[in-house]
Amino acid sequence: MGKPGPCGFVSFLLLLPWRPWLFQNFWLAVWNGACEEKIDPMLDIDLKKVQGDFTVEAAFVAKGAGVTAMFGHSGAGKTSIINMIAGLSRPDAGHIVVNDHCVFDGEKNVHIPPEGRRFGYVFQDGRLFPHLSVRNNLVYGMKRVPPGARYIEFDQVVDLLGISHLLKRHPATLSGGEKQRVAIGRSLLTSPVLLIMDEPLASLDQARKSEVLPFIARLPRELRVPILYVTHSVDEILNLADTLVFLSNGKTLAVGSVETVSARDDFQRLTGGMEAAVVVSTRVDSHDPGAGLTRLEFPGGMLSVPLVDLPVNGTVRARIHPRNVGLALEAFPRTSFQNIFQGIVTGINDPCNGSLVNVSLDIGIPLMATITPRARQELDLKPGTRVHAMIKSVSVSLGYVAT
Ligand SMILES: Nc1ncnc2c1ncn2[C@@H]1O[C@H](COP(=O)(O)OP(=O)(O)OP(=O)(O)O)[C@@H](O)[C@H]1O
Incomplete structure (x- = not known):
């Protein structure tokens, strides 16, 4: 994100010789409910600030x-x-409630300082202490948390992040992915009520990203820690997010499931038109090793994809790129395509490299297909035309997809 965020300040806070009693006082203020308690939502954010x-104006x-x-x-x-959620800048109005603890309320003049919010942070660059071993980096924050407020244990984190073999090493000897796993562990060991991850994979290459993603995906379910995740990466969103908050010019344009928000035209435009994809939540129905196929069930039908190593009943997101969808006016009696669905053309766009055709499948999901202007002309496609959509391939988010 390129600008000073909470990072510098939080590193500074981490280096302060804090007194445990000071910490405890802040926390008591939070735990006792400094403003009216709200039950149920894990994150309830409503912010207004003129800068x-x-x-x-986001909610x-x-x-x-x-x-x-x-x-x-x-x-x-x-x-x-x-910055407002972290407590580094004060909103003009609104409220911030995390896990039924209110840390800001403009009307009631509540503004818990950053160090009293019990939020953990993970940034693009892990910010490990170079002079400390991995073990000592991990326990640094943990030691400052009163035992009664700890809900995440050392062994649990080390196992979950697969870093037991790194404990004696120093940060300089770790790969980028290992450093980030240790940085995540250090934050978790402060037993945060919310983990804020600000582009945590942005400095890693694709291989390292793929290494760290599955670990992040396990955190909410295995440690019950909610995560607020800032990213520019659609891949990370599709692999991790339960809820997607889509922002533009300081406003929330949309909030909802990844499937719903990523299907919006404005989201597709921002993420690159032809690279956009339709996302379908599916459940692994069965494997057919002989045919090399896995069948994924979704409300309305089944998708066959190349065999994936996931347990039956596991959930995965299937991502269908427009370039992998072909359209035909008639059914092919013999075809190698595994996934053919009937539907109706609902709209046609003309990006520079071809036509992007929106199709509403009879089974109830939308689909996009890229076809050449010539194919469009030959098929005489227009809104209302009935088509057979052939899905040539489906990207599956393996294993670590949020549910
Ligand atoms: N203190 C400030 N005073 C005035 N304008 C500010 C201030 N802080 C941020 N802005 C402006 O607010 C807008 C939003 O900035 P912000 O850094 O929150 O965006 P962002 O989504 O994080 O961007 P990026 O992804 O590039 O990091 C920008 O136009 C920025 O110039």
Whole structure:
């Protein structure tokens, strides 16, 4: 995100020789409910702040211990919102309630300072202490948490993140992915009520990203810690997010499931038109090793995909790219395509490289297909034309997808 965020300040806070009693006092204020308690939503955010020419007016509610991803163009207001949630800047109005603890309420003049919010942070660059071993980096924050307020244990975190073999090493000897896993562990061991992850994978190459993603995906379910995740990456959103908050010009344009929000035209435009994809939540129905296929069930039908190593009944997100969808006016009696569905054309766009055709399948899901202008002309496609959509391939988010 490129600008000073909570990171510098939090590193500074971590280095302060804090007194445990001071910590405890802040926490008691939080736990005792400094303002009216609200039950149920895990994250209930409503913020208004005018900063120069830019106004933030954002609100969203995310329930359950899942991953809430904030996504928006550069300058959409993600850092501004994170800074307010972290307590580094004070909103003009609104409220911030996390896990039924109110840390800001404009009307009641409640503003818990950052160090009293019990939030954990993970940033793009792990910010480990270079002079400390991995073990000592991990226990650094944990030692400052009163035992009664700890709900995450050392062994649990080390096992979950697969870092037991690294404990004696120093940060300089770790790979980028290992450093990030240790940084996540250090934050978790402060037993945070909310983990804020600000582009935590942005500095890693694709291989390292794929290494760390599954670990992040396990956190909400195995440790019951809610995560607020800021990213520019659609892949990370599709693999991790339960709730997607889509921001533009300081406002929340949409809040909801990844499937719903990512299907919006404005989201598709921002994420690159032809690279956009339809996302379908599915359940592993069965495997057929002989045929090399796995069958994924979704409300309305089945998708066959190349064999995936996932347990039956596991949930996965299937992502269907427009470039992998072909359209025909008639059914092919003999075809190698495994996934053919009937539907109706609902709209046609003309991006530079071809036509993007929106189709509403009879089984109730939308689909997009890329076809050449010539194919469009030959098929005489227009809204209302009935078509057979052939899905050539489906990307499956393996194993670590949020549910
Ligand atoms: N203190 C401030 N005073 C005035 N304007 C500000 C201030 N802080 C941020 N802005 C403006 O608010 C807008 C949103 O900035 P913000 O950093 O929150 O966006 P962002 O979504 O995090 O962007 P990026 O992804 O590029 O990091 C920008 O136009 C920025 O210039």
